[in-house]
Amino acid sequence: MINVALDGPAGSGKSTVAKIIAKKLDILYLDTGAMYRACGLKCLSSGVDVTDEKRVNELIGKIDLEIKYVNGAQVTLLDKKDVSTDIRRPEISMLASTVSANPFVRIKMVEKQREIASSTDCVLDGRDIGTYVLPNANFKFFMTADSKIRAQRRYNELTERGEKVDFDKLHEEIKQRDYNDSHREFAPLRQAEDAVLIDTSFISAEQVADKILSYIKGK
């Protein structure tokens, strides 16, 4: 079984790189952030404050969340509805970050992630894959980049999709998420001791993927 763990902060290029690697190795790509995003969306649409632990636990305890693959691409189903596009909305990012600090939510999502990873060769991207979800993953990488560069990537992504976004606000939000994700008590964003660090500030996603692939093939 091949499990590749790709961790790092928002905008470090994980998902772009993970998609390239998955395609080249012909394995599955599991975007774990999509699960926390779906939890954030569920809270929003149910009128539940993401910081209200008791109500969040009740709601997420019975969440109908499914991850499917259509032509190799991940589809996130919430209450049987495809929410893959909805969960990319900028306001969902912060909700996902806040709700993901809830230990009950994490345990529930991690259970699903481990289930998928134990049955299929895959590359998983997230914040705690190498440290908590799959501490025994065969390959671990930690991607990072300057926060301004990461904000610029998000800005380009969103404006290309026709969304109106303010760069400074996006940059602040990214820094806030970095702080939240790395300071939560349970399974925070952290480089695993045995993970290879890759700074993606000045190299393209293809170059990062090549580095990772040559590392995997050379091992």
Ligand code: DC
């Ligand atoms: O990777 P992303 O931006 O889609 O993730 C959204 C949020 O979900 C992120 O700010 C923190 C949380 N998350 C997490 O806590 N653990 C993961 N493995 C993946 C995402």
